[in-house]
Amino acid sequence: MSEALPVPPANPSDELAHLTDIALLRLRARVAAELKRRGLALNVGQVAESLAIALYNATPGRPNLQSAPTGTQNVDALSRRGDRYSIKGVLDARKTGTVYPDRDDREKQLFEYLLVVRIDPDWQLLALYEFDWKTFCEVRSWDRRMNAWYVGLAAKTLSRATLFKPRAG
Numbered sequence: 001m002s003e004a005l006p007v008p009p010a011n012p013s014d015e016l017a018h019l020t021d022i023a024l025l026r027l028r029a030r031v032a033a034e035l036k037r038r039g040l041a042l043n044v045g046q047v048a049e050s051l052a053i054a055l056y057n058a059t060p061g062r063p064n065l066q067s068a069p070t071g072t073q074n075v076d077a078l079s080r081r082g083d084r085y086s087i088k089g090v091l092d093a094r095k096t097g098t099v100y101p102d103r104d105d106r107e108k109q110l111f112e113y114l115l116v117v118r119i120d121p122d123w124q125l126l127a128l129y130e131f132d133w134k135t136f137c138e139v140r141s142w143d144r145r146m147n148a149w150y151v152g153l154a155a156k157t158l159s160r161a162t163l164f165k166p167r168a169g
Helices: 012-016 021-038 044-058 135-140
Strands: 064-065 078-080 084-090 111-121 125-131 141-144 147-152 162-164
Touching: 021 141, 044 078, 044 084, 044 111, 044 125, 111 135, 125 135, 135 141, 135 147
Parallel strands: 084 111
Antiparallel strands: 064 078, 078 084, 111 125, 125 162, 141 147
16 A cells, blocks of 8 residues: 655645655655656756757747657757757756767868756756857867767856846746
8 A cells, every 4th residue: 555645834845854864765766667657857957858848948039849759869859950968957057968979070060059057956047048059169168078079158158158047926
């Protein structure tokens, strides 16, 4: 018989602090299973993609985006015009995840836009930064260990992007 969880208090972290380590791990596993069952995002990258697509689709003047087919390298969303978008979610990092170059041509254009999605610890959208391919090439850095590109998140670099913020409320 499965246990019924009590109604959470106003601040769930207060209740979580009282759980044993094993109870907290079991709760995490149950939440992950339910997220998967519902087809909801399980990690920062997936949440960032969903937030970026929702923001673009709700913003007048921005193209409507749809998720790219699973497994499409470096492309997470597509516009109706065929523009390719790479989306990188950032929670508490100083740089984006990696963008792997073409195996035969390191300078080959992989997408039209890079979207850097900053989220807070509650996984809510703080800001979205849009870099076109040309600007991405100007601000990117090479990670020798990963053999891939990344974008550092210094204020100077982010100022080169077009900034979108979620509407309050």
